[in-house]
Amino acid sequence: MSFTQRAKNEIMENRALRSRFKNQQSYGLLLFGRSFGPGSVTLATRQREVARYYAAAITRAVPLAGTITTREDTAGGQSAYRVRVDAAADRRGLLNRFAMLYPEGVTYELLGGDEGAGAFVGGAFLSCGSLADPEKKYHLEFAPPRPETAAILAGVLGEVGFLPKTSERRGLPIIYTHDSGQIEDLLTFISCPLTSMEIMETKILKERRNAANRAANCDNANIDKVVGAAEGQIRDIRLLMGEQGLTALPEELRELARLRLENPEASLRELGARLGLSRSGVNHRLQKLAQLAAPLRAGEEG
DSSP, X not given: OOHHXXXXXXXXXXXXXXXXXXXXXXXXXXXXXXXXXXXXXXXXXXXXXXXXXXXXXXXXXXXXXXXXXXXXXXXXXXXXXXXXXXXXXXXXXXXXXHHHHOTTOSOHHHHTHHHHHHHHHHHHHHHHEEEOOTTTOOOEEEOOSSHHHHHHHHHHHHHTTOOXXXXXXXXXXXXXXXXXXXXXXXXXXXXOHHHHHHHHHHHHHHHXXXXXXXXXXXXXXXXHHHHHHHHHHHHHHHHHHXXXXXXXXXXXXXXXXXXXXXXXXXXXXXXXXXXXXXXXXXXXXXXXHHXXXXXXXXXXXX
16 A cells, blocks of 8 residues: 555544544545536545545535536556536535635634644645655655645645645646655644654664665775775785795784784784784884885886
């Protein structure tokens, strides 16, 4: 099940919300459908449950004289559902009802504060919202069907402190956010706390994985650095061995040279632990070996 469907199911399964704020939720659901006017009241959705919920909201809002038609179309293996209020009298009844409830337009006060506004925005999400899988990206969006509805939604969201971005897709407005914190808060606001928690948990796991990957990359880089430095040291030691043999080296350098040859991946600290030396002490002796080998390296390069 997609994250969009999880969030929408959570809204639709909240009976207390539907009971206390059915007008606000229903208005958001209808206003952000495909059309909401005297000539047409329709919804287009890919979720069968949302299509049924939309039809039920209409029958709760007004006594119907006519019918509601739901049509399923299938293309590319995916189903899409279109719900239509057939009778002009029923469409007028819906418009009149919500015009009486919100005579001054949609405002935070008329919606009933945070909870009423949350129900309204939740209804809008059912009709035109979507939520990406947070494993892939953080993205929540509304695709309002008309510019005027986009302005209404942006206004309500702004009044309760959300600052989504706006764009266009195929000439239609898009209201969206990529901010994971805003997504979590907005889902909670529209009564999707469980989906919000899933986003939080996914984010925590991703951050842990990223931290582990960074640590592993850092460790690998350090290992590569150690091995690269050791390769140069071993070349110097073998040059000295070929010219004089290790027995010709000063005693303080002889044991270090042997250890380095036997332990090419050991760090300076690890070599020092075996010799009873500090890291800087080991580094100092390796520099002496490099100085002794310098004339031999120059001869090879020449």
